[in-house]
Amino acid sequence: MLHKQYDKTNRILSSIICSAFALVIMLMPSQAYSSDAMTDDEYLLHAGMPIIEVQNMDPDIKHVIATDLQQQNLPYKYIETREIGKPYYTRLAAGLPNGLSGIRFYASSFKSGNNISIYPTYEFTDYKQPEGKDTFSIYFADAVRPNTYGGQIWHKDQYMNDWRTTSSSKMIPTEVSLQGANFSGQQLGNPDWKMKIKGCAWVHATVGDRNDKRIVVNYVYNPNKMNYSVSFNLGKFGFSIDPPEKVYSTGTALSLSY
Numbered sequence: 001m002l003h004k005q006y007d008k009t010n011r012i013l014s015s016i017i018c019s020a021f022a023l024v025i026m027l028m029p030s031q032a033y034s035s036d037a038m039t040d041d042e043y044l045l046h047a048g049m050p051i052i053e054v055q056n057m058d059p060d061i062k063h064v065i066a067t068d069l070q071q072q073n074l075p076y077k078y079i080e081t082r083e084i085g086k087p088y089y090t091r092l093a094a095g096l097p098n099g100l101s102g103i104r105f106y107a108s109s110f111k112s113g114n115n116i117s118i119y120p121t122y123e124f125t126d127y128k129q130p131e132g133k134d135t136f137s138i139y140f141a142d143a144v145r146p147n148t149y150g151g152q153i154w155h156k157d158q159y160m161n162d163w164r165t166t167s168s169s170k171m172i173p174t175e176v177s178l179q180g181a182n183f184s185g186q187q188l189g190n191p192d193w194k195m196k197i198k199g200c201a202w203v204h205a206t207v208g209d210r211n212d213k214r215i216v217v218n219y220v221y222n223p224n225k226m227n228y229s230v231s232f233n234l235g236k237f238g239f240s241i242d243p244p245e246k247v248y249s250t251g252t253a254l255s256l257s258y
Helices: 002-027 040-046 051-056 059-072
Strands: 077-079 081-083 103-112 115-124 135-140 144-156 180-184 196-207 214-221 229-233 238-242 248-256
Touching: 040 051, 040 059, 059 103, 059 115, 059 144, 059 196, 081 103, 103 214, 103 248, 115 214, 115 248, 135 144, 135 196, 135 229, 144 180, 180 196, 214 229, 214 238, 238 248
Parallel strands: none
Antiparallel strands: 077 103, 081 248, 103 115, 115 196, 135 180, 135 214, 144 196, 214 248, 229 238
């Protein structure tokens, strides 16, 4: 009984210490604490990201976000990016009677004046085998004006303990419009066997002149290597895939809180 009480006390003390450290980092003036000296966790806490979110974030994604923000050298502050319900649609097709599953989406966002940096992320939670014909799409409503894009891809098979990436595993948009971009093709993976794959895109944007702060992300899985196209419908705030019966896709809608 005493042992259990001691463990509980230790957990409470650890939580208090972590929270106090996060508060010190966030309150510390930027000029007194150089971002060059910060770890990824410290930088994101200093930018106002909640400690629970920092602790639970994938370390690879965390590093991409912290590095990209620091390279911009702007006083970014965290803004909440929440999911608006469950995935807004899941394509049903022959061979996948329950629709496309095993892919999760989330995003983190930061704002500095009129500048916004958004980091939409997807991750395979099941092993899949892309054939170099998939598409990851990111589109915005009228409150955000995307300007530039990039990102990073990682992979892991059942024999790997850690995620791996290479210098060539960069995300480069293959199609760009006023509302967003598609990332397609070999860059999203073309492995010889099933793997888990994750990608974190970065989007550098500016504040638009309207109020619709929604973001929609979508993944098209195309193991049959069919030809298709993806387009975005701002009025319906969703995707159109042509032909729809040839590929599998799923996505979700998010909203910024600034």
